[in-house]
Amino acid sequence: MHSRPPGKIGQPVIRVDQLGIAYETRQGLVHAVREVSFEIHRGETLGLVGESGCGKSTVAYGLVNYLGRNGRIVRGEIQFQGQSLVGRSEEELRRLRGDQISMVFQDPMTSLNPVMPVGEQMAEVLTVHRAMPKDEARTRCLEMLRRVYMPDPAKVLERYPHQISGGQQQRVVIAMALLNNPALLVMDEPTTALDVTVEAAVLDLIADLRRDFDTAILFISHNLGVIARVSNRVGVMYAGELVELAAVDELFADPRHPYTQGLLRCLPRLGRSKASSLLHPIRGRVPAPDRLPPGCVFEPRCDYARQACRAERPALRALRPGHHTRCLFSDEIDAAAWAPPADEGRPAVADSRPAAAGGDPPAPILNVAGLKTYYRHPSASPLGVLGLGQTDYVKAVDNVSFAVPKGRTLGIVGESGCGKSTLIKTLIGLESPSGGRADFIGFDINRRVSQRDLAIIRELQMVFQNPDATMNPSYTVGQQIERPLRRFKIVPPAQVHAEVVRLLRAVKLDEHYYDRFPRQLSGGEKQRIGIARAFAGRPDLVLCDEPVSALDVSVQAAVLNLLMEIQREQNTTMLFISHDLSVVRFLSDDVAVMYLGQIVEIGPAEAIYAPPYHPYTESLLAAVPIPDPTVEQEPIRLEGSVPSPLHPPSGCRFHTRCPRRNLLPAGGQICETTEPPWQEAGGGHRLYCHIPLETLRGLAPVVKAQA
Amino acid sequence: MLVKDYMTRHPILIEPRKHVTDAQRVMTEAGIRHLPVVGDGKRLLGLVTRQRLAIQPHQLASLDVWEITRYLADLTVADVMVKGPDLHTISPDATLEEAADVMIRHKISGLPVVEAPGNIVVGILTETDLLIELQDLLGAVDAGWRVVMRVPDRPGEFRKLVRAIGDKGWGIMAMGSVRTPKDPKHWDLILKVRWCGREELLDVLRGIPDQEIVDLRETRPPAAGPAAG
Amino acid sequence: MPPSSPATVLPARPARPPLAQRLRAGLDVLLRSRVALVGAALVLFWVLVAAFADDCLIQPACWTGSPDYTPTPWLARYPFDKGVGPILGAPSAEHWLGTDRNGRDLWARLAYGARIILTLAPLSVGVAVLLGGALGLMAGYFGGVVDELISRLLDTVIAFPQIILYLIIIAALGPSAANVVLAITIAGAPGIARLVRSLTLDIKTRDYVAAAQTRGESPWYIMAVEILPNASGPIIIDAMLRVGYAVFAIGTLGFLGLGLPPPSPDWGSIVNLGRRFIAAGHPWDALWASLATASLVIGLNLMADGLSEETQRYR
Ligand SMILES: Nc1ncnc2c1ncn2[C@@H]1O[C@H](COP(=O)(O)OP(=O)(O)OP(=O)(O)O)[C@@H](O)[C@H]1O
Ligand code: SF4
Numbered sequence A: 001m002h003s004r005p006p007g008k009i010g011q012p013v014i015r016v017d018q019l020g021i022a023y024e025t026r027q028g029l030v031h032a033v034r035e036v037s038f039e040i041h042r043g044e045t046l047g048l049v050g051e052s053g054c055g056k057s058t059v060a061y062g063l064v065n066y067l068g069r070n071g072r073i074v075r076g077e078i079q080f081q082g083q084s085l086v087g088r089s090e091e092e093l094r095r096l097r098g099d100q101i102s103m104v105f106q107d108p109m110t111s112l113n114p115v116m117p118v119g120e121q122m123a124e125v126l127t128v129h130r131a132m133p134k135d136e137a138r139t140r141c142l143e144m145l146r147r148v149y150m151p152d153p154a155k156v157l158e159r160y161p162h163q164i165s166g167g168q169q170q171r172v173v174i175a176m177a178l179l180n181n182p183a184l185l186v187m188d189e190p191t192t193a194l195d196v197t198v199e200a201a202v203l204d205l206i207a208d209l210r211r212d213f214d215t216a217i218l219f220i221s222h223n224l225g226v227i228a229r230v231s232n233r234v235g236v237m238y239a240g241e242l243v244e245l246a247a248v249d250e251l252f253a254d255p256r257h258p259y260t261q262g263l264l265r266c267l268p269r270l271g272r273s274k275a276s277s278l279l280h281p282i283r284g285r286v287p288a289p290d291r292l293p294p295g296c297v298f299e300p301r302c303d304y305a306r307q308a309c310r311a312e313r314p315a316l317r318a319l320r321p322g323h324h325t326r327c328l329f330s331d332e333i334d335a336a337a338w339a340p341p342a343d344e345g346r347p348a349v350a351d352s353r354p355a356a357a358g359g360d361p362p363a364p365i366l367n368v369a370g371l372k373t374y375y376r377h378p379s380a381s382p383l384g385v386l387g388l389g390q391t392d393y394v395k396a397v398d399n400v401s402f403a404v405p406k407g408r409t410l411g412i413v414g415e416s417g418c419g420k421s422t423l424i425k426t427l428i429g430l431e432s433p434s435g436g437r438a439d440f441i442g443f444d445i446n447r448r449v450s451q452r453d454l455a456i457i458r459e460l461q462m463v464f465q466n467p468d469a470t471m472n473p474s475y476t477v478g479q480q481i482e483r484p485l486r487r488f489k490i491v492p493p494a495q496v497h498a499e500v501v502r503l504l505r506a507v508k509l510d511e512h513y514y515d516r517f518p519r520q521l522s523g524g525e526k527q528r529i530g531i532a533r534a535f536a537g538r539p540d541l542v543l544c545d546e547p548v549s550a551l552d553v554s555v556q557a558a559v560l561n562l563l564m565e566i567q568r569e570q571n572t573t574m575l576f577i578s579h580d581l582s583v584v585r586f587l588s589d590d591v592a593v594m595y596l597g598q599i600v601e602i603g604p605a606e607a608i609y610a611p612p613y614h615p616y617t618e619s620l621l622a623a624v625p626i627p628d629p630t631v632e633q634e635p636i637r638l639e640g641s642v643p644s645p646l647h648p649p650s651g652c653r654f655h656t657r658c659p660r661r662n663l664l665p666a667g668g669q670i671c672e673t674t675e676p677p678w679q680e681a682g683g684g685h686r687l688y689c690h691i692p693l694e695t696l697r698g699l700a701p702v703v704k705a706q707a
Numbered sequence B: 001m002l003v004k005d006y007m008t009r010h011p012i013l014i015e016p017r018k019h020v021t022d023a024q025r026v027m028t029e030a031g032i033r034h035l036p037v038v039g040d041g042k043r044l045l046g047l048v049t050r051q052r053l054a055i056q057p058h059q060l061a062s063l064d065v066w067e068i069t070r071y072l073a074d075l076t077v078a079d080v081m082v083k084g085p086d087l088h089t090i091s092p093d094a095t096l097e098e099a100a101d102v103m104i105r106h107k108i109s110g111l112p113v114v115e116a117p118g119n120i121v122v123g124i125l126t127e128t129d130l131l132i133e134l135q136d137l138l139g140a141v142d143a144g145w146r147v148v149m150r151v152p153d154r155p156g157e158f159r160k161l162v163r164a165i166g167d168k169g170w171g172i173m174a175m176g177s178v179r180t181p182k183d184p185k186h187w188d189l190i191l192k193v194r195w196c197g198r199e200e201l202l203d204v205l206r207g208i209p210d211q212e213i214v215d216l217r218e219t220r221p222p223a224a225g226p227a228a229g
Numbered sequence C: 001m002p003p004s005s006p007a008t009v010l011p012a013r014p015a016r017p018p019l020a021q022r023l024r025a026g027l028d029v030l031l032r033s034r035v036a037l038v039g040a041a042l043v044l045f046w047v048l049v050a051a052f053a054d055d056c057l058i059q060p061a062c063w064t065g066s067p068d069y070t071p072t073p074w075l076a077r078y079p080f081d082k083g084v085g086p087i088l089g090a091p092s093a094e095h096w097l098g099t100d101r102n103g104r105d106l107w108a109r110l111a112y113g114a115r116i117i118l119t120l121a122p123l124s125v126g127v128a129v130l131l132g133g134a135l136g137l138m139a140g141y142f143g144g145v146v147d148e149l150i151s152r153l154l155d156t157v158i159a160f161p162q163i164i165l166y167l168i169i170i171a172a173l174g175p176s177a178a179n180v181v182l183a184i185t186i187a188g189a190p191g192i193a194r195l196v197r198s199l200t201l202d203i204k205t206r207d208y209v210a211a212a213q214t215r216g217e218s219p220w221y222i223m224a225v226e227i228l229p230n231a232s233g234p235i236i237i238d239a240m241l242r243v244g245y246a247v248f249a250i251g252t253l254g255f256l257g258l259g260l261p262p263p264s265p266d267w268g269s270i271v272n273l274g275r276r277f278i279a280a281g282h283p284w285d286a287l288w289a290s291l292a293t294a295s296l297v298i299g300l301n302l303m304a305d306g307l308s309e310e311t312q313r314y315r
């Protein structure tokens, strides 16, 4: 309501000029960050995005000289509120961190003291520094918790950090960071550990706070969608350098640096279906900071590289006011004219669904009916110790039914703790089911893997989430791929080596990798080996548990492409878990949405991503961060966190958080008492809700792309 | 219209132990005239202003050239800052009028905004901020017609005017009233009207009985602020 | 469009057998740590002394005891069990460390004692690692009732102070080399089992173990092939420390007269016998044997410390 243009008046809160940061290592000084310059004004958020190891965190810690024993600022200048931060005494910096600069990290528990109630920790900020009386401090804390939309703040003050959920912990940390009314807030991946729905709420909160408190924010994330949602301006980092810096709309609409363009091409988009596209990964990988190419750091991976790029290191220059890039040819390069390099793989492929319209889908290869997996929960009462008393069960998977036809991919999405992984573990036999039926190619697989036939085991393989744990560090790549080949006798022993090499090639690695140890591989490479190992036995069904969520976008794109290609070649059926709705959309023919151990909606992918939605699916879609600032999403946010699966809510399990209940008569009282019916929306699309389909059909799509 | 809506948040601050030359440099570089001096926890200790940085003549007189240099070299922010009873502050929840009153009464051009308890600095309010408010009040920020009407001092005149414009579906962006200078029987009403043309506006205004059009002109928004690099 | 190549433009690397590669890596770690290097030097010193206590290593005739065997003069100068010099002699050019009450050369006794200790200590720890490792693996991997049973058993053993355990076992079975090994094994295995159990608990949650399970591998395969190699680092370091304790324990047993029967030159008994002559102005027996024990134990400790520090930094 008033006329001051946000942010642009007067001096920036922080100005970083030609910053260089190095770590001392055994190999000598490693220059992790070089020539980084930017400034942030009041009430402005600068997003810093880039792949892992590009120096984002190093910049953040460098600002407050928190670089640990072996890191130090070797060049450049940091001006905070008109005064230099470089070379200030530890004591001065400490005070500054307390009074004017706050930091929020990915893991909220690094900032919270586990043995002190939340309220006391928060109040300490005020009582110690400002000598504020205790009860006054408490009132302030309460007010601040309300400010960050904490449900039931008074109770939260009394709790210990481990007694509140991850999203709430992060809110406490943010509230704590704001208590001092800092001029600069540095946030390093503050939402990376959170579920999409919680993340969305926290991002909203950050945007509100920036406006109300006029704080300058440095927001670091590897997720372009998140960056698009919170930033005013965006800096793209690559291999320790800032390669592009521009206003958020401009950066996404008209990226000028080939790296930025490449990043945007790697991303699966919500709007793209499995049939319509292949992702375009950036080839190669980020160079280690001690092995940089001589010229432009991006040159080895750049599609536009030419002689000049190898000769000199480009400087960050302004293309036009407010848009800077570190590429010699930014003016000429036309991102729209880009075409995938010839060797990148096949053109977009046809839908894997049966082509003929009337053709029956192939017979289901996996049939799951009423599957239940309960974990025994040690009861807290003293009787429980004696085995008496009533045993509680965590209903991780509760009455789940679906069928997967041969050669198709079923994607499973849902918040963490909704039972996705348990479902997969039960199918593969790492957990024993507590009830229901699971049939795989006509065999009953209702038992642990140790009691299954080797023939069944062979047909059912799994790809794991964590690249660092998926391979045994004690054995070479070759040994680990060989093992299933020998165990399942896929090929005669004499041909094992040749087969391993073939598999390595299939996952786009060459035979040199045979003798490598996992520690010599990057995350993406490890994940590929994991895929090769799973597909080695030519299984009929592969279960993938978040196989790309720990990978950088460019690597993720390559791995997704690979999965899709191998699947198509071997006509494998796949179950694919992910919390990322865009990834699921990209890879799946059918999608199931899970909430608290149950499937609430299932159907063909395109049906799930368009109305009629189940209210839970709708909120998920409203929350996904979309890497395009022009896309508008309905502001639907879920309250609270997922209830405990120990005592799931009665009736519809979603009723405690459902934003659409009020569409029903009496505010949806029926949802609390009666389990909803399965409603058929046609084409195999079913959803589990009391709201009549007609009403749901009438709702607007959540995601609106600008024409 | 409260101080907290118009103050500059996160003002540049300085510590009392800092050197006067540091303060001088910071103020020149940032182009500011008031520099709050704070201790631990941003508690306000004093305020450095431009005048305070100039050496007082009576101090100068008693010093010779060498001593001046030394005197300057030893001077800290704590030595020159405004403090004690001369230091005036305002709360973020005070109204702008209150702030203006303090500033006029003590002939000062800026006030640190502090929060009780502990006098924590949360912002600074300067003459510029008050002028911005005036600008906002008079609706100078958006394009439209600036009308000054002279009306008799009696009930109902205000309503007549607003009604006449409101009936047409035009918008009133801003409005203010002062007693006509040197004419206590009349009030001057100033309003900014938009979504209409000059002639139709004139027609309507002329049609209001007993009211006189003093001034009518078109205003445009002030030039955009300095582009930040 | 410039030619693009996948991430495989790596120079051809000669395939090296993994084992050699790993030994090499282990050696690298050792060489990089000063502390470990000092420790290794101390240990190596005693290994050499033990190896060259007699010259059987260089003169095969020594083995057969053939009559034309003449000891190398500068190496194996004296036997450990015959008086060859003055009674209670002080160190001299002839007898570097002096002689004991029977006129036996102390250097020779220490050197032969080193053989005993350097055989018995690693042997007993080795057996303890085998036993404890197996128990720990099973407890950790199977969990549940198996874990409960094994853990209770181990707790019972751990509840006794180690020294009392030694005393009980030796007192019951009589002093002999085999019984010393047995005592140390029984006393040491529970600690190792606990370590291995906790390592196993951690490692078994890794995805590669799940991958092996989903291949239908047997538990024994998983324990031996998937888990054990990844637990070996901490186990080796722990074992090294334990060899140090074992040296100490064997010394203690010898000192208490529960070690090997005389005239066996084990260091503990040397101290025990020598201690009576300290007051008589002949501290040498006790001094040298104590120093020997201490230096070996310190050497092993330094090595373990250095290695663990270095491997930790390595991650
Ligand atoms: N303490 C350290 N000692 C040596 N090198 C380090 C240290 N910390 C970071 N580095 C190196 O500096 C570079 C930048 O790391 P940094 O953590 O800043 O990246 P990042 O962009 O935050 O990555 P991520 O997205 O994974 O958090 C990397 O190559 C990293 O290996
Ligand atoms: S400078 Fe050359 S190599 Fe670097 S990004 Fe630009 S075109 Fe590519």
Ligand code: SF4
Residues within 6 Å of the ligand: A614, A615, A616, A652, A653, A654, A655, A656, A658, A659, A660, A661, A664, A668, A671, A676, A688, A689, A690, A691
């Ligand atoms: S049944 Fe009720 S609570 Fe459940 S999703 Fe539908 S409207 Fe929401």
Ligand SMILES: [Mg+2]
Residues within 6 Å of the ligand: A056, A057, A058, A188
């Ligand atoms: Mg980081």
